[in-house]
Structures are given as structure tokens and as C-alpha cells.
Amino acid sequence: MIAPLVGKQREAVRLATARGNLWEGAVRSSKTVSSIMVWLKYIRTGPAGALLMVGKTERTLKRNVIDPIIEMVGVKRCNYKAGAGEVIIFGRTIYVAGANDERAADKIKGLTLAGAYCDEVTTYPETFFQMLGTRLSVEGAQWFGTTNPEGPNHWLKRKYLDRARLHLDREGNVITSTDPAAIDVHRFSFSLDDNPYLPKAYVAALKLEYQGLFYRRFVLGEWCLAEGVVYDMWDESRHVVDILPEIRHWMAVGIDYGTINPFAGLLLGVGTDDRLYVASEYRHDSRVARRQLTDAEYSRGVRDWLGSYRHQGEQGVAPQWVFVDPSAASFMTQLWSDGLPGVAKANNDVKDGIRSVGVALGSGLLSIHRSCAGLLQELPAYAWDEKAAKAGEDKPLKVDDHSVDALRYGLHSTAHEWRGLIRPDLEVAA
The missing domain is CATH 3.40.50.300 (P-loop containing nucleotide triphosphate hydrolases)
Structure with a gap:
């Protein structure tokens, strides 16, 4: 009715x-x-x-x-x-x-x-x-x-x-x-x-999820500029952890492919506490290493990273999905050839993907292990392009965005799996 x-x-x-x-x-x-x-x-x-x-x-x-x-x-x-x-x-x-x-x-x-x-x-x-x-x-x-x-x-x-x-x-x-x-x-x-x-509880949950730019637009209904840092809800004291709980489901890896620019991979899991965790990061910066890797070498690096990862006494993880930057077709082909299961094109809708990451952070659902140095360096500095905003477009600056893109790929491509985990008490517990 x-x-x-x-x-x-x-x-x-x-x-x-x-x-x-x-x-x-x-x-x-x-x-x-x-x-x-x-x-x-x-x-x-x-x-x-x-x-x-x-x-x-x-x-x-x-x-x-x-x-x-x-x-x-x-x-x-x-x-x-x-x-x-x-x-x-x-x-x-x-x-x-x-x-x-x-x-x-x-x-x-x-x-x-x-x-x-x-x-x-x-x-x-x-x-x-x-x-x-x-x-x-x-x-x-x-x-x-x-x-x-x-x-x-x-x-x-x-x-x-x-x-x-x-x-x-x-x-x-x-x-x-x-x-x-x-x-x-x-x-x-x-x-x-x-x-x-x-329902009042649903309204309260939405107001908790959406913060900053997205709160103003999707809760208050304002037409406002995308300016300043993208993830203004980021708080190292709330979102960074030194110890991971038991992981009940290794949900995905998000990969941002780079040759001259850094290559970044992030391992995402769901804990037994029904929270999301970025557990580990694989990163290769050819500018620092002074050596570009081939697709085959990157494939080996990713597989070795996943195979050697240790958590609670167990070595090796097999994530359900490996979501790759959709522009990296040759690298996906290499991963398929090397037998890595679950390889798929990431959902690369930038604005919706940023919103998914913002919801996970803003609701207190997502935590990041302190070992993920590249991601922790990029997140607080990731900013909107104010020139683009004045021209009517919402775009982040394409600067130091490799691990944050990998996070977006992994989270947005699996949003249907984890959104149901958001609870009103997460903000208090975080």
C-alpha cells in the first residue's frame, strides 16, 4: 500500500x-x-x-x-x-x-x-x-x-x-x-x-553515514562546492588500528595499476566483529626503486604478497575478488594467465566510489592497519580539484592517489556486500 x-x-x-x-x-x-x-x-x-x-x-x-x-x-x-x-x-x-x-x-x-x-x-x-x-x-x-x-x-x-x-x-x-x-x-x-x-533509526543512520560534502548534499539537499579534502571525516585516532581481529571473510583486493606511477594493492577483510579492515598493502614505486616492473613481475609480486601474508598464525590468504583498475587490461590478462582466481574489472565510477569510501569511514565501519603506509599517507591529503568544481565538475586532484584509488576500487566494487553491516552503534564503538 x-x-x-x-x-x-x-x-x-x-x-x-x-x-x-x-x-x-x-x-x-x-x-x-x-x-x-x-x-x-x-x-x-x-x-x-x-x-x-x-x-x-x-x-x-x-x-x-x-x-x-x-x-x-x-x-x-x-x-x-x-x-x-x-x-x-x-x-x-x-x-x-x-x-x-x-x-x-x-x-x-x-x-x-x-x-x-x-x-x-x-x-x-x-x-x-x-x-x-x-x-x-x-x-x-x-x-x-x-x-x-x-x-x-x-x-x-x-x-x-x-x-x-x-x-x-x-x-x-x-x-x-x-x-x-x-x-x-x-x-x-x-x-x-x-x-x-x-523510520527514525534509518534517518539517524543516514545522517551518521554521510558527512561533510555528502551530508550537505544528500541529507540537507544543498548544492555546494566540492572543496578541501575529500575524506574530511578521516581521523587517524578512530580509523587506524595496530591489531586486527580474526578475519572471517577475505572479501577483496583492490589494485591501482602503475608503471611510472606507483602500483598499489590493498587487502580488504571482514572481521568477526562485522567491521571492514584494510589489512595489508602491496606497493611498488618505480621512481623510488628506479626500476619499472613488467606485468609478469607485478603478477608475481601480488601473488607472493597474498601467499606470504600472515594473520593469527596462518600464512596465505585467498580473497574472493581481485578488483583491478579497468584500464589495466594487459595486467588482468597476466593475472588470469597466472591462475589468480576472482580477477575482475573494478567499478571505476569515481564520485560514487568516493561516496562508498566516505560512507565506510563516516559510519565507523572501516579501519586500516598501521602497516598500510602508502594509504595512510595519501588519505588525509586527498583533495578536490577546486578549478574543476568552479567549472561545475566534481573531480579529485590526480596527485598521490594510488592507494586511495585502490581502496575505492575494492570498497565500491563490493559495496553491496558490506553496506548491510552499518549499524547506529558503530560511531560510538569506533
């Missing part, structure tokens, strides 16, 4: 009458459910013509929007046709598309659209969104979108949200612009506390 819309949720639905309507703000703040309710009504009552649903990828669109719609209306009223690029809702065929790179605009060239639903709008290339606007040419056409905040110089904020004709702000005020340059967009801003149906 879907809970009735209340407060700002209901007000946003009432005000979604512009050509463009965008729900933006915190995670789990009811943006998606409110926008879905409007979209379902639009499918039934909007103008005739082709409709489109867009996500960062078709997979994320299904997970974030189509699956909740199926839960709301049932499979008979919402039939997702995997592989066909279509979903049928209330008997109306709707195109679906992903918009994760600059080529995405080609997917909608030539379409004449009567409406569109857009999930995770800030992840789209600006060229795609511009093209979408030209395709919504049926009289009365509208688009409806959702997004989490990014930096204040992101193209979506500068060119659309800042020029919105109507703004339902985070305090619940309705502000109507008198600027002659305002465009036919209604903007609805949400914070985490705008969803009254979330």
Missing part, C-alpha cells in the same frame, strides 16, 4: 504544471514517489504522442523508477520489456533510454515527444538534455525529473533551476520569480526530513 502524500510531497504534485518540473534534493526524501505520482497521471491524461523515460542507464531507470511503479500498480499495468527499449504503462508504450555519455543524444534524434520522465538528471550530458528539450514539441508537452544536488556551477542548476519561474524551497516557501529571463520550470527542493514515513 502506498502511503498518502503529505506536506511538501502533496504541494509539489499540485504545483507540477510547468513545461519542466524538477524534484531535487536529499536522498530518500520522497522526490521519486511524488514525481512518479505526477507521471502516472500524465500518462493517462496528458496529450497524445510518444513518451520517453530516461535514466543514467536503462538499468538504473528500472531500479529507481520502473520497479517502484510495478510495485504501485502491478505487473499487468506496468510491463517492462527488457531489451526492447520499451515499457508499457496503462496500455501506453513508452520508450526507455540511458543517457550516460555524449553519444546519448543520438538515441532521441528524430523523436517527437509529448512527455518525458527523467531520473538522475545531473548525471546526463548537457547535450542530451538540450536535445530532449527540442524533441518535446507536441503542444502541451511536459517533462518531469528528479536529481540529487551536485556543485552550484553544474549546468542543470545554472541554466535551469536558477532560472525557474517557481521554486518550492527547502523551508516550504513558494517563491515565484518576476525575472523576465525566468523559464517555464517549477523547482521543488527537498531535504531528508521532508519524508515523514522514514
